[in-house]
Amino acid sequence: MSTQPDLLYSEEEEAVRAAVRDLLADHCDAPGVIARTESDTPHDLAAWKALADGMGLAGLLVPEDKGGQGASHREVAVVLEELGRAVAPVPYLTSAVVATEALLACDTGDLLAELASGRRIGALAVALNVAPGGAYQVVRHEGGALHGELTAIADAQAADVLLVPADDGGLYAVDASAATVTPQIPFDLTRPLATVSLDGIPGRLLGDAEVAVHRALRAGAGLLASEQLGLAEWTLTETVRYLKERKQFNRPVGGFQALKHRLAQLWLEVVNLRAAARNAADALATGEDTDVAVAVAQAYAASVAVHAAEEALQLHAGIGMTWEHPIHLYLKRAKADSIAYGTAGVHRARLAELVDLQAP
Amino acid sequence: MTDAAELQRRTAELLAAHPPASTDRLDFLKARFDAGLAWVHYPEGLGGLNAPRSLQVVVDAELEAAGAPDNDPRRNGIGLGMAAPTILKYGTEEQKQRYLRPLWVGEEVWCQLFSEPGAGSDLAALGTRAVREDGGPSRSSEAESGGDWVVNGQKVWTSGAHNSRWAILIARTDPDVPKHAGITYFICDMTDPGVDVRPLRQITGEAEFNEVFLTDVRIPDSRRLGEIGEGWRVAQTTLNNERVAIGGMRLPREGGMIGPVSKTWRERPELRTQDLHQRLLKLWVDSEVARLTAERLRQQLVAGQPGPEGAGMKLAFARLNQEISGLEVELRGQEGLLYDDWTMRRPELVDFTGRDAGYRYLRSKGNSIEGGTSEVLLNIVAERVLGLPAEPRTDKDVAWKDLAR
Ligand SMILES: Cc1cc2nc3c(=O)[nH]c(=O)nc-3n(C[C@H](O)[C@H](O)[C@H](O)COP(=O)(O)OP(=O)(O)OC[C@H]3O[C@@H](n4cnc5c(N)ncnc54)[C@H](O)[C@@H]3O)c2cc1C
Numbered sequence: 001m002s003t004q005p006d007l008l009y010s011e012e013e014e015a016v017r018a019a020v021r022d023l024l025a026d027h028c029d030a031p032g033v034i035a036r037t038e039s040d041t042p043h044d045l046a047a048w049k050a051l052a053d054g055m056g057l058a059g060l061l062v063p064e065d066k067g068g069q070g071a072s073h074r075e076v077a078v079v080l081e082e083l084g085r086a087v088a089p090v091p092y093l094t095s096a097v098v099a100t101e102a103l104l105a106c107d108t109g110d111l112l113a114e115l116a117s118g119r120r121i122g123a124l125a126v127a128l129n130v131a132p133g134g135a136y137q138v139v140r141h142e143g144g145a146l147h148g149e150l151t152a153i154a155d156a157q158a159a160d161v162l163l164v165p166a167d168d169g170g171l172y173a174v175d176a177s178a179a180t181v182t183p184q185i186p187f188d189l190t191r192p193l194a195t196v197s198l199d200g201i202p203g204r205l206l207g208d209a210e211v212a213v214h215r216a217l218r219a220g221a222g223l224l225a226s227e228q229l230g231l232a233e234w235t236l237t238e239t240v241r242y243l244k245e246r247k248q249f250n251r252p253v254g255g256f257q258a259l260k261h262r263l264a265q266l267w268l269e270v271v272n273l274r275a276a277a278r279n280a281a282d283a284l285a286t287g288e289d290t291d292v293a294v295a296v297a298q299a300y301a302a303s304v305a306v307h308a309a310e311e312a313l314q315l316h317a318g319i320g321m322t323w324e325h326p327i328h329l330y331l332k333r334a335k336a337d338s339i340a341y342g343t344a345g346v347h348r349a350r351l352a353e354l355v356d357l358q359a360p
Numbered sequence: 361m362t363d364a365a366e367l368q369r370r371t372a373e374l375l376a377a378h379p380p381a382s383t384d385r386l387d388f389l390k391a392r393f394d395a396g397l398a399w400v401h402y403p404e405g406l407g408g409l410n411a412p413r414s415l416q417v418v419v420d421a422e423l424e425a426a427g428a429p430d431n432d433p434r435r436n437g438i439g440l441g442m443a444a445p446t447i448l449k450y451g452t453e454e455q456k457q458r459y460l461r462p463l464w465v466g467e468e469v470w471c472q473l474f475s476e477p478g479a480g481s482d483l484a485a486l487g488t489r490a491v492r493e494d495g496g497p498s499r500s501s502e503a504e505s506g507g508d509w510v511v512n513g514q515k516v517w518t519s520g521a522h523n524s525r526w527a528i529l530i531a532r533t534d535p536d537v538p539k540h541a542g543i544t545y546f547i548c549d550m551t552d553p554g555v556d557v558r559p560l561r562q563i564t565g566e567a568e569f570n571e572v573f574l575t576d577v578r579i580p581d582s583r584r585l586g587e588i589g590e591g592w593r594v595a596q597t598t599l600n601n602e603r604v605a606i607g608g609m610r611l612p613r614e615g616g617m618i619g620p621v622s623k624t625w626r627e628r629p630e631l632r633t634q635d636l637h638q639r640l641l642k643l644w645v646d647s648e649v650a651r652l653t654a655e656r657l658r659q660q661l662v663a664g665q666p667g668p669e670g671a672g673m674k675l676a677f678a679r680l681n682q683e684i685s686g687l688e689v690e691l692r693g694q695e696g697l698l699y700d701d702w703t704m705r706r707p708e709l710v711d712f713t714g715r716d717a718g719y720r721y722l723r724s725k726g727n728s729i730e731g732g733t734s735e736v737l738l739n740i741v742a743e744r745v746l747g748l749p750a751e752p753r754t755d756k757d758v759a760w761k762d763l764a765r
Pocket residue numbers: 246248249253256258259314315316317318319321471472473474475476477478479480481482516517518519520569726729730731732733734735736739
């Protein structure tokens with residue numbers, strides 16, 4: 001490669017970060033998120049409205065002439081870092097990134113503008129665990145209507161429009177109110193999953209499903225690394241804070257070298273993850289080296305995010321095992337993220353092809 | 361000394377006098393206790409025959425073959441694993457007679473009121489106060505002489521307090537001496553006024569442990585275990601036995617957490633990937649080696665050469681449980697994104713195998729915290745097994761009341 005990726009944050013990006021962090025501090029405090037997970041409305045639609053509508057962040061990836069902000073994956077990545085830091089239950093990754101990217105591949109103006117404005121929420125009806133390039137379920141397209149059931153669709157409950165791949169190779173837009181959306185019991189309570197069943201529902205053909213789904217999942221996987229970075233950072237920062245305060249044996253437990261080294265090690269991992277996540281965001285923005293950058297980020301990110309959340313629990317000990325402390329939200333999100341858009345193992349296998357290191 | 365043949369003879373006698381098929385479960389267990397076949401290494405009259413502990417397997421095998429009921433040890437882990445050995449070592453004759461039989465047969469379940477919000481790893485820093493009200497007869501639920509102790513404080517993370525009849529409790533009886541010196545050990549009646557058990561929901565969704573508030577709880581002096589101010593020494597017996605109880609089970613190959621994931625692997629070829637295969641095999645080998653280490657430890661004990669490996673077993677199983685269940689969540693892919701049930705329940709016991717991989721993953725996070733964290737156990741290995749110097753301590757010679765909190 002001739003040019004190096006830009007792995008830093010610009011001033012504008014830092015400004016976006018500050019604004020999002022402020023907003024989430026007001027909207028998405030941990031007790032509120034925990035309470036919401038136990039209610040019938042797991043999504044925080046007020047926070048979504050403020051982010052998407054108020055701040056215009058739902059349209060970052062959409063060109064201005066199509067009703068968006070005309071920004072790039074780099075700014076989106078910063079938003080996702082902050083959302084990860086707050087384990088915010090908003091459909092940002094699923095609507096403003098994945099569904100939006102699918103629509104960008106199809107070139108359908110009106111729907112794209114609606115998602116970009118944040119007035120409507122979209123969900124790609126592909127199971128959350130599917131990796132870019134991986135096989136996904138489709139519904140039957142017959143006599144102008146769609147029939148079938150799709151499972152593990154992230155944020156489908158909050159969606160107004162579902163983007164559904166069918167067996168004729170087309171991607172169809174379906175009004176969510178016409179489908180039956182049944183909540184599943186998710187491991188990650190802050191990113192709910194649902195089954196979508198279509199019982200002879202008409203859909204509007206948007207374009208070629210394979211192209212759209214691939215583009216959507218690649219962006220999803222690449223930018224998920226930024227959410228994982230934000231999550232890992234929060235758990236590390238919060239654990240460091242707690243261990244400075246928590247006294248046992250007449251001293252702060254953070255002063256024990258056994259713990260200091262572990263936290264320092266974790267810091268190193270987070271530093272590495274930041275570079276990998278920035279690289280994926282930059283590559284998605286520039287279109288250079290994108291497949292490798294995304295595969296590297298996703299082959300690396302999950303282990304760091306899960307490790308950080310697991311360490312946070314262990315080092316908070318008894319209190320970390322409770323429901324009232326938010327660590328469990330982070331652990332559940334980190335573990336679900338490790339499956340979302342392909343596991344690290346799947347991305348390593350993809351990398352083996354990309355960089356010509358074939359398995360024996 | 362009672363030998364294997366003698367135990368077999370007594371077991372046959374028990375079975376003849378109380379045929380399991382026609383005997384009430386509890387009656388059978390009581391008869392077994394009275395025959396000294398409950399825990400054979402206990403003294404006669406207290407469920408044992410002063411036999412070598414290693415011979416327990418002889419009795420258990422015969423009884424199992426005959427279809428005899430067992431005392432469902434998982435339901436009373438703290439009672440059997442911790443309260444009983446402590447009562448045996450420090451209890452008065454009356455205490456042993458009163459508590460051990462209903463404990464062993466499972467009529468009375470026990471919990472452990474040790475940890476407090478400010479005292480976890482540093483258990484000796486606990487602040488729950490027990491104040492002696494001298495003179496006169498007891499005003500507590502059972503009239504006794506010797507006066508009462510009045511207990512105030514808060515305990516936390518108390519497993520199974522909601523099912524328990526009794527608790528082992530440590531409390532501060534003298535704040536003016538260094539922290540280890542001012543603690544006394546009690547048996548607390550969980551049904552007494554002033555004992556308030558509140559569910560504490562945990563990461564898995566259920567409330568297996570609790571917060572316990574103690575407000576003017578009156579404990580008669582006759583329920584003190586050991587001398588006043590000797591509670592820390594008594595608690596050491598409990599804690600050493602806790603680690604043995606947690607690490608000491610005997611497992612067949614694939615008997616632990618590796619079993620369910622191996623089964624999933626064999627039955628679900630569509631889930632297999634190269635990457636997971638390598639990780640699974642590594643954990644399979646680690647599990648088998650941990651199992652063999654536990655078995656070797658057991659053989660050492662039988663041969664009268666106890667080794668320090670016991671300290672490592674809890675560490676090893678905690679790590680394995682967490683890694684294996686974490687791997688299974690990933691292996692299951694789309695199903696790994698789901699959970700079986702978040703309903704808040706107050707279970708009687710931890711049901712690892714009856715629930716799905718997600719539950720096992722979350723619950724096993726507690727394995728490296730409950731009964732002493734892995735970090736604290738590693739310190740113990742480093743200091744007591746390897747003989748490395750301890751961290752400098754600033755709390756040894758300071759009165760408890762003057763410690764930083
Ligand atoms: C599922 C579960 C069930 C439990 N059941 C019971 C029960 O029935 N009864 C009961 O009394 N208690 C129970 N506990 C409490 C348990 O014993 C304590 O949580 C444990 O001892 C740790 O104390 P803590 O939570 O205060 O952590 P802290 O002591 O605050 O420790 C915080 C972190 O610092 C580390 N740390 C502390 N000291 C050191 C050191 N010297 N060197 C290095 N690292 C150190 C710890 O390992 C931990 O990672 C239970 C806990 C759990 C999770």
